[in-house]
Amino acid sequence: PLRFKWEGEARELAICSYTLSINAFDYNCHVDLIKLLKQEGELLRLRKARQKMSELFPLTEEIWLDWLKDEIRLTEEEPNREKVYELFERAKKDYICPDIWLEYAQYSIGGMGSPGGIDKVRSIFERAVTAVGLHMTKGQTVWEAYREFENAILSTVQVGLILLLLNTQLERIHTLFRRQLAIPLMDMEATYAEYEEWSEQGVSEMVKHQYKKALQQMEKCKPFEESLLAAEPPKLAEYQTYIDFELKEGDPARVQITFERTLGENCLVPDMWAKYTTYLDRQLKIKDMVLSTHERAVRNCPWTMGLWKSYVLALERHGADHQTVSDVFEKALNAGFIQATDYVEIWQAYLDYLRRRVDFKSSKELEELRGAFSRSLDYMKQDVEERFGESGDPSCIIMQIWARIEALHCKNMQKARELWDIIMTKGNAKYANMWLEYYNLERSYGDPVHCRKALHRAVQCTSDYPEHVCEVLLTFERVEGSLEDWDLAVQKTETRLNRVNEQRAKVAVKEANMARQEDDRADHRRKAKSDKKSQKKVQKGTRAGEKRRAEQDDYHNEWNEDSEQAPKRHRGNGDQATEENAPPGYKPAPPGTKKAQQGVADPAQRQNDDKPELRNDKSSVFISNLAYTLEEPDAKLRTLFETCGPIKQIRPVFSNKGNFKGYGYVQFESPVCVPEALKLDRREVEGRPMFVSPCVDKNKNPDFKVFKYETAMEKQKIFISGLPFSCTKEQLEELCKSHGTIKEVRLVTYRSGKPKGLAYVEFADEAQASQAVLKMDGIDVEGNKISVAISNPPRRNMMDRPGSSRFTSDLMPRQTYGSRGRGRTQLSLLPRSLHRHSAPAGKVENGTAAEQAAATASAPANAAGETKPLSNSDFARMLLSK
Numbered sequence: 001p002l003r004f005k006w007e008g009e010a011r012e013l014a015i016c017s018y019t020l021s022i023n024a025f026d027y028n029c030h031v032d033l034i035k036l037l038k039q040e041g042e043l044l045r046l047r048k049a050r051q052k053m054s055e056l057f058p059l060t061e062e063i064w065l066d067w068l069k070d071e072i073r074l075t076e077e078e079p080n081r082e083k084v085y086e087l088f089e090r091a092k093k094d095y096i097c098p099d100i101w102l103e104y105a106q107y108s109i110g111g112m113g114s115p116g117g118i119d120k121v122r123s124i125f126e127r128a129v130t131a132v133g134l135h136m137t138k139g140q141t142v143w144e145a146y147r148e149f150e151n152a153i154l155s156t157v158q159v160g161l162i163l164l165l166l167n168t169q170l171e172r173i174h175t176l177f178r179r180q181l182a183i184p185l186m187d188m189e190a191t192y193a194e195y196e197e198w199s200e201q202g203v204s205e206m207v208k209h210q211y212k213k214a215l216q217q218m219e220k221c222k223p224f225e226e227s228l229l230a231a232e233p234p235k236l237a238e239y240q241t242y243i244d245f246e247l248k249e250g251d252p253a254r255v256q257i258t259f260e261r262t263l264g265e266n267c268l269v270p271d272m273w274a275k276y277t278t279y280l281d282r283q284l285k286i287k288d289m290v291l292s293t294h295e296r297a298v299r300n301c302p303w304t305m306g307l308w309k310s311y312v313l314a315l316e317r318h319g320a321d322h323q324t325v326s327d328v329f330e331k332a333l334n335a336g337f338i339q340a341t342d343y344v345e346i347w348q349a350y351l352d353y354l355r356r357r358v359d360f361k362s363s364k365e366l367e368e369l370r371g372a373f374s375r376s377l378d379y380m381k382q383d384v385e386e387r388f389g390e391s392g393d394p395s396c397i398i399m400q401i402w403a404r405i406e407a408l409h410c411k412n413m414q415k416a417r418e419l420w421d422i423i424m425t426k427g428n429a430k431y432a433n434m435w436l437e438y439y440n441l442e443r444s445y446g447d448p449v450h451c452r453k454a455l456h457r458a459v460q461c462t463s464d465y466p467e468h469v470c471e472v473l474l475t476f477e478r479v480e481g482s483l484e485d486w487d488l489a490v491q492k493t494e495t496r497l498n499r500v501n502e503q504r505a506k507v508a509v510k511e512a513n514m515a516r517q518e519d520d521r522a523d524h525r526r527k528a529k530s531d532k533k534s535q536k537k538v539q540k541g542t543r544a545g546e547k548r549r550a551e552q553d554d555y556h557n558e559w560n561e562d563s564e565q566a567p568k569r570h571r572g573n574g575d576q577a578t579e580e581n582a583p584p585g586y587k588p589a590p591p592g593t594k595k596a597q598q599g600v601a602d603p604a605q606r607q608n609d610d611k612p613e614l615r616n617d618k619s620s621v622f623i624s625n626l627a628y629t630l631e632e633p634d635a636k637l638r639t640l641f642e643t644c645g646p647i648k649q650i651r652p653v654f655s656n657k658g659n660f661k662g663y664g665y666v667q668f669e670s671p672v673c674v675p676e677a678l679k680l681d682r683r684e685v686e687g688r689p690m691f692v693s694p695c696v697d698k699n700k701n702p703d704f705k706v707f708k709y710e711t712a713m714e715k716q717k718i719f720i721s722g723l724p725f726s727c728t729k730e731q732l733e734e735l736c737k738s739h740g741t742i743k744e745v746r747l748v749t750y751r752s753g754k755p756k757g758l759a760y761v762e763f764a765d766e767a768q769a770s771q772a773v774l775k776m777d778g779i780d781v782e783g784n785k786i787s788v789a790i791s792n793p794p795r796r797n798m799m800d801r802p803g804s805s806r807f808t809s810d811l812m813p814r815q816t817y818g819s820r821g822r823g824r825t826q827l828s829l830l831p832r833s834l835h836r837h838s839a840p841a842g843k844v845e846n847g848t849a850a851e852q853a854a855a856t857a858s859a860p861a862n863a864a865g866e867t868k869p870l871s872n873s874d875f876a877r878m879l880l881s882k
Contacts, residue, residue, distance in 0.1 A: 009036055027057055034063070043074065058094040058267065058299045067091075068103060081111050092131070093292065094299075095267070096260035098138035101128035102145060109149060121149060129179075134257040136186055136218075136225050143180045143191075147173060174199070182210040184218035186225065221245075234266045236741060243275075252284055263300075269740070270304035270767040273297035277310055287318045298335070303770055305342035308332035309349045316353050325353060333379075338770050338790070340384050340392025347376045347398060360409045373402045396423040400437065407445040416441065417450070424461075432458065432465040436472065448480050456489075459496050466500050528877060617695040618671045619648070621678065624663040625691040625751050633660050640680065640690075641666050645673030665695065688753045715766035716743075717791040718773055720759045724782040727755070736761050739775055740768025757784075760791055 016033040019026055030053040037046040050067050053059065059067075068091060071084050088104040091097075105128050108121045125146040133139045154169045177195040181188065192211055196203055203211075224242040231238045239262035246255045259276040266272055277297055280290045294311040301307055308328070315325045329350045337343060354372050358365040376398055380391050400423065403416040420438045428434040435458035442451045455473040462469045470493035477489045623637060630636060633652040641647060645668050652664035668674065674694065681692040723732070733745050741764035748758040763769045769790060777788040870878075 009040060012036055013040070024052075025056060030057070031063075038066075038070075043070070046070070054090065058296065059091075061095060061097045061099060061264070064091040064094070064097075064100055065103065068100070068107075072107060094296065095264050096131055096257070097264065098132040098135050098142055101132050102142055104128065105142070105145060105149075118153070125149065132257070133180075134183060134253055135261065136184065136221060139183070140180075140185045140187065140191070143176070143185075147176050147180075150176060178207050178210070181207060182214055184214045184221060186218070186222075188215065188218060234269075234738075236262075236266050236269065236272075239266065247279075255279065256284075267300045268771050270297075270301040270307060271765060273301055273304075273307055274310065277307070277314070281310070281314060281317070290314055291318060291320070298332075301767070301771075302335040303338060303774065304767060305332070305335075305337050305339075305346055308335065308346055312346075312349050312353060316356070322357070325350075338773075340388040340390050342392075343380070343384050344393045344398065347379070348401070351376065351398065351401065355405060358409075366410070369405075373398065394427070395434070396426060396428065399423050403441065407441055411445075413442075413446050413450075416445070429457075429461040430463040432462045432469050435462060435469060439472070451476060452481070452485070456492065459492055466496055470497060616667060616671075617697070619669070619674065620665055620667040620695040621674055622663070622665055622693050622695050623690060624693075625688060626660075626662045626664075627686050627688050628660055628662050630660055630662075630686060633664060636685070637664065637666055640683070640685070641668075641677055644668065644676035644680070645670060684753060688751070689749060712793075714762070714791040716764070716769050717760055717762040718769050718776075718788055719791045720761065720776075720786055720788050721757065722781075722784050722786040723755075723757045723759055724784045725755045725757055727757075727759075727781065732759055732761065735781065736763075736772060736776070739772040740764060 013033070013036050016029050016036065019029045020033065023029075030049070033049050034046065034053065037049055050059075050063070053063075068084070068087060071087055075081060075084055084107065088100070088107070091100050092104070105121065105124050108117075108124045111117050112121050125142075128142050129139075129146060132142055135142075150169065150173050154166070154173065157165045157169050177191070177198070181192055181195065185191070188211075192203075195207075221242075224238070224245060227238045228235055228242070239258070243255070243258050243262060246258045249255075259272075259279070262272055263269075263276065274297075277290070277294055280286070280293055284290065291314060294307070294314050297307045298304075298311055308331075311328055312325060312332070315328060329346070332346050333343070337346075351369070351372055354365070354369045358369050360366060380393060380398075385391050399419050403419040403423075406412045406419070407416040420441070423434065424438075435454060439451060439454045439458070442454055455469070455476055458469045459466070459473055473489050473493060474486075477486045481489065621641075626633065634650050637650050637652065638647060641650075648667045648669050650664065650666050653661045655661055666677065668677070678692055678694065680690065682689045683692075684690070718736075720732075727747075729745050729747055732747070733742055736742055736745070742761060743764060744760075744762040746760045748756045748760070750756060761772070763772065773788050773790060776786070778785060780786075
């Protein structure tokens with residue numbers, strides 16, 4: 001077969017068309033296709049491409065103007081002005097743009113020769129000045145175009161010497177001047193001077209008064225306009241300040257035009273749309289304006305559930321027909337929300353709407369409501385759970401509402417009980433609050449028999465607050481029950497509480513045993529370490545001239561003689577490796593060098609350092625991850641930390657050979673200097689990030705945490721992987737700033753300071769982060785295809801912490817699973833030696849491959865049961881322990 005080699009624009013056209021056939025919602029691909037078709041001059045395909053894009057997305061002002069100008073050129077050859085008028089009407093619905101209105105009015109002037117053409121032009125100009133005439137910087141051009149049109153008609157009338165029409169036309173122009181001068185606009189002084197020159201009768205006092213009032217208002221707004229001119233796009237903060245000012249002023253028209261200007265440059269900010277629609281709902285309440293704005297909001301930010309919910313409520317509030325509300329709800333379900341709970345909320349809003357329209361004396365609306373409830377439960381099970389791995393409604397709120405409606409409005413307690421049985425089988429039977437909800441429903445609409453049944457079941461099943469449920473049962477029997485009922489209740493509650501107390505006692509004993517075993521293991525480790533040191537001393541005595549290797553804990557008493565693990569005790573964001581895993585290029589210094597001299601501490605000085613009154617952990621910080629080759633670490637650390645406050649002493653730690661071990665201590669005169677010193681954490685020192693952490697005795701504070709980053713889902717923060725190693729913080733910030741306001745950018749590095757190709761970017765809110773994920777995921781950065789997701793680090797294993805237990809976790813509230821679904825089960829049926837990572841190294845999810853590996857390097861096994869390879873020293877320790 002013949003092979004055709006596509007090159008250039010033809011190949012790019014084919015790629016764009018194929019991409020859109022797979023994913024019609026690729027915005028950038030639509031834009032590229034339109035540009036390519038315009039370059040090729042394929043006008044019919046270009047028109048179809050623009051039409052398709054406008055059906056899926058609101059078009060920007062630039063795209064609309066290009067489209068309109070192309071259509072205007074086409075109609076010059078084939079007159080069909082009505083189609084162009086229809087296109088202008090569609091264009092003005094997406095955004096309130098002065099340039100589009102001006103183009104619309106100027107195009108209509110070309111048809112003023114047709115019947116009714118002049119009236120049509122005036123009508124368009126009137127709509128234009130109503131829509132954008134208050135625009136401080138661009139509104140003046142629309143007013144001037146309107147006056148020029150009327151002046152052109154005046155010239156025609158003067159030529160015809162038609163006196164009646166002449167006076168009418170002069171009055172129109174006077175009216176336009178007066179209307180414009182009553183509005184605060186930039187450079188309105190020039191308009192006033194032009195009116196003085198044009199008017200033969202002079203300027204009336206009323207016009208002067210209105211002009212001065214508008215001029216004062218313009219002076220108030222001028223600082224905001226100047227700040228907008230000086231700011232860089234998208235100018236969200238400046239616009240927000242401007243909106244707050246106009247809201248205080250209270251002019252609805254000016255508030256509206258300020259919102260429209262803001263959204264013209266920040267159309268993908270859901271919070272701004274929500275603020276605008278809320279204002280229209282509560283203040284203006286004009287049906288056409290409110291509903292059109294809601295429609296534009298969901299077209300621009302379809303992923304935001306709150307905008308769809310507000311749209312449904314606005315449709316109901318303004319009496320829209322049922323089919324319209326249902327269509328909007330179906331579109332919302334297909335919008336692609338980012339959380340399972342979003343689908344629950346939109347279903348709740350729609351079910352509330354259906355309930356409000358039901359006449360419970362009629363069966364038609366009621367059956368529709370029941371059908372919607374049933375469909376919502378199927379949707380949660382089949383669509384939401386499959387996509388997110390969670391229902392989004394663990395407490396079964398929708399089913400609870402359905403049960404209340406059946407009990408209250410339909411008097412159908414049998415159906416309500418069936419629903420509550422389903423609720424309890426979904427893992428809610430162990431929660432006291434769920435049983436009490438059911439009990440209150442039976443108490444209000446049921447009978448004492450079913451109330452008693454519910455409370456008896458609650459006593460048997462509740463595991464979080466059994467005492468409270470037992471108390472409610474006894475109270476109920478005091479009011480409602482017979483002596484036999486009371487005796488049975490007392491027996492059941494005593495039996496249940498005795499069982500609970502036995503379980504708690506077993507858990508306490510188990511925890512005490514675990515703590516004792518941990519203490520025994522710690523003693524065993526200390527003994528093994530002491531034996532190892534003794535053996536080394538013997539070897540040193542028998543091998544004359546040989547130098548033993550320095551271990552990290554040889555001088556564990558240099559800083560605090562009360563702790564046998566002082567370096568570990570002060571371990572902050574990470575400890576420097578020992579000489580065994582020294583950085584590449586590390587060379588031990590000879591004994592006679594300056595480093596060696598620094599490492600040999602004067603006995604008198606050491607004795608002074610060991611005095612408790614000279615040491616104060618509250619005034620000290622622990623410094624680690626410094627390079628072993630750092631020259632004069634004492635002077636270097638003093639230079640770095642002297643800006644934080646007066647320094648009392650600096651203790652860099654050296655080995656027996658006099659080599660700097662990469663960590664040390666800085667003690668200040670006052671504890672107030674410590675927070676300032678902690679701000680220097682991760683400061684780069686000779687190519688390595690320096691770790692700065694507080695001095696805390698972990699033996700006395702086992703719960704002390706030095707990990708300063710969140711381990712739970714952060715919806716306002718995105719995680720980026722696959723970045724080129726050459727990517728800098730400034731380049732990443734430049735890449736992300738177009739998607740919202742950036743609060744922090746953090747590049748993840750190894751301990752040596754080398755980048756991992758990972759980063760976290762925090763935005764001002766979760767909507768901006770969601771938009772960044774949609775726009776940035778899969779793009780190329782310097783030839784690397786990056787992956788972008790909402791920051792959701794894996795949870796840390798709480799069972800590893802001292803004092804934790806499985807029973808106490810059962811008594812805590814239910815676990816809410818994140819968007820990644822449930823974690824791995826605790827039981828693994830594969831041998832640990834056969835466990836392997838199945839995911840390729842390049843695909844990193846929120847640091848679970850590279851970043852987490854460094855964080856868990858000291859742990860014997862991770863949550864999945866995978867073990868760290870043992871070193872020779874580990875095997876030696878195992879043999880000694882035997």
